[in-house]
Amino acid sequence: MYRLRLINYAYGHTGREHYRLIAKTMQRLQNYPGGEALVKELAEVFHTYYRNRPAMMEELKLFICKR
Secondary structure, eight states, X not given: OHHHHHHHHHHHOOSHHHHXXXXXXXXXXXXXXXXXXXXXXXXXXXXXXXXXXXHHHHHTHHHHTTO
């Protein structure tokens, strides 16, 4: 559920504030059972599809580096 919502949110929103919200949500997701795997998957998806958004990559660098 969170996976699809975050992917759709990232697709429809640009700007650093939105990217910070995505990063904050991903950080919270890590605390849920299975959350670390989900966050890793989301980081890979975002890195693959949105690498041309430098502000997003900067906000998500904590998660992308863990790959």
